[in-house]
Amino acid sequence: MPSPIFLFVVSLPLLFRLVPMVVPEAYLEPYAWWDAKTLNDGQVGWRNMGWWETTDNFSLAAEALAGKLLDFADARPGGNVLDIAHGAGESLALHLSTQPPPVNLHALTSLASETRQSKDLVASRFPDTTTQIEWFTCSATYRTGRDIDHPLNPMRGFLGEKKRAWSDEGEDDEGDDTEEFEDEDVASAGPLRYDLVYVLDAIYHFKPSVSYFLAQVLPTLQPGTGVLAYTDILPPPKINNVLGHLVLPPLLSVPARNLMSRPKSLDEYKALLERIGYEGVEVQDWSDGVWKGFASNLSRRGGLWRLVAWLVSVAERNGWKFIAVRGRRPADTGAGSLVGE
Template sequence: MNLLVVLALVPLIWRLAVQFLPAQWTEPYAYWDPDALNDGLARWSNMGYWDDASSFSEAGEALARRLLAFADASNERVLDIAHGPGDSLLLHLESNPKHLTAIASLPSDTETAQQRVNQWFLEHAGKTDLTWYTGSATFRPAKDFDHPLYPMRGFLGDSNVVVEEEEEEREQVVFDDEADVVDVEEVVLDKAKSQTGIDLYDLVYVLDALYHFPPSRSAFIASVLPNLRPGGVLAYTDILAPPSLSRLPGRLLANLLSTLLRVPQSNLASGITLNQYKSSLEDMGYKVQLQDWTTHVFPGFAANLKARGAGWWVVGWLAEKAEASGWKYVAVRAERSST
C-alpha cells in the first residue's frame, strides 16, 4: 500500500521539482538528437507533413514550408518561436526578411542555430538583422522586460538587443496556473487596443510547439496579439485532445502526458470542437483560418517511426493510437484586425 502511495505522488513531486531546475534538465527535447531521425544536414524535430515525403527530413521541411505558405504574411519583421536547431530560421532567411527574432527555450538550441545561421550568411548575401532570445515562449508580466513579446518593449529602448545565455543558466520559468494566466491575458488584451509601433511583427511563426507553452495556449495566443501590426499574422500548428480525456481513464492519461511531455494540463483540456477552438481565438480579436491536417501528419509520422523499430516503434504506435482515439493536428492562421 505504501508503494502505491509513493507511485501516486511521483507526478506531484516531479511537477514541484521542475520549477527549480533549468529547462535543459527537464525538457524532453533536451534528451534526443535530431540527427537520429534526419538525413544530411537537416535537423527537423516536427511531426512532418507526409504527402509525397519519403523521409523524416523531407516531411519536416514540408510541414514548415506549408505552414509558412498558409501564413501568407509579410516577412519584414518575423518572430520564430521554438526554432530548435535552426532549420526554420534558415527557411525564413531564404526570403531575406528585414528583421528576424528567434526564441528557443534551450541554450543548446540557440547555440546550434547561431552556428548554422552564421554559416548560412557566409554562403549567401543576406542582410537580415537577427535578435536571439533564450527563455520561455510566454513572458511574465512585470518580470520579463527583455522578452520579445513584452508589450511595452518598444517604449523601453532599443529592441534589437541580443539576449542569450553564455555561462549562466536562465532560471526555470514558473507560472501560477490561475494568477499568471489572468495577468498575461489582461495585460496583453488591454495593450492590443492601443499599441502601435515600428517594432510590431508581421509574422509570429510557431512550428509544432505551441501546445508545450505555459501557462496555457490561450494565455500565449493572447500575448501575441498586441505584438502584431494591424494585418499581422500568428501562424502555428497545434494538437487537440479528444473529448475522452475528460473521463477516466483518459483523465489519468492526460495527467501522465502532462508530466512526461511537459505539456500544461490546461493545454490538454478536452471536449472542445474545432469550431469552438476557432471561436475562442475570434473572441480575443483575431480573424481566424483553421485547417485540419491530421491525416497528412499522424499516419506518416507513425509509420516512419514504427519502421525504425525499438523505442521508436513505441512512439509511432502511440501516435497511431492517438489519431484513432480522436486527437487532431491543426494549422491555425490568426490575423490581427486592420481596424
C-alpha cells in the first residue's frame, strides 16, 4: 500500500487545480498577504524586483526600476495615463511628480486595500494636485459584460455610466469620495484615450494571457502617439509540462498560458506585438540589472527570503528573462487581434 506521503505528493497537482475553484479569487492574490513596506525602509511601499546597477537598497532599486520604465516609455508628458497594478501607489506618485504631470491619471488595482492605501498616499503627498484621478478596483483585463466601468472597455462612456473623478478631501471609502459629472456632454464623451498605459512588474499575472491583454490595450491608446510600456518575465523556451501547467501557475499566481504559450525569443516577442497591431515595438533584456541584485538583497535578509533568493537565482540560471517592452498605436488602427487565443 502506498505511503501517505507518497499519496500526498502525487495528489498535489490535483489539489493545485481544485483550490482556485473553491477559494475566492481575492484570497489567492499573493499581494493581498504581503505588506508593501516589508522589504522597504518603512517610509515607502514599493513592491517590484528593482533595478540594482547603482544601489543595494531595496527601496531605491525599486524606485529606479519604476523610473527606468517611465523613461523607456518616452510617452508624451502631461497627457492621459493609465497605471495598471499600481500596488500601494508609489508609481502613481512617480507619475504625479513628472513635469508637467498628467492631466488625467487612471489607477487600477485588483485589491481594494491597495486602492485605499494609494488614495491616502496621493492625498498626503499631493494635496494640491490638479490632475484628475480616477480609481478602478477590478481585474487588469476587461471581462465582457462584467466590468462595464473598466478603463479598457471599448464602450466605456457610451453606456450611460457616470464619469467619476476622485475628490482629494481625505474621505475614506465608506464616504462619498467621488465626484459625479451629470453634464451629458462630459458623461457621454466616450472612453478616454491614453498617452501612456504603464504596467510595472505585473503583466505576467494577467488572465487569461498576456497577449489577450495586449490586444485589449491597443484600441484605448491615442492613435499615432499612445504608448504601452511594461516589464515582463519571459520563461525559457522549454518548461516541464507538469511544472508549467499544474505546479507553477498556482504557486506563482500566473496563468498557465503565460508560462507555456509564450514567445521563444525577444525577436518573437517583438513580432507578437507587431501582429497584434503595435508599431515602433522595442523589447529589451534587463535581466542583468535585476536578477542578481534582487537575489542578493533577499539573501541578506535570511529566513524564507533566502529560499526566495535561491529560487530567483535558479530561474536566472535556467534562462528566465526580465524584459522591458514598449509599443505604440499606429495613427489608424482598429481593435487588437487576439493573437494565439
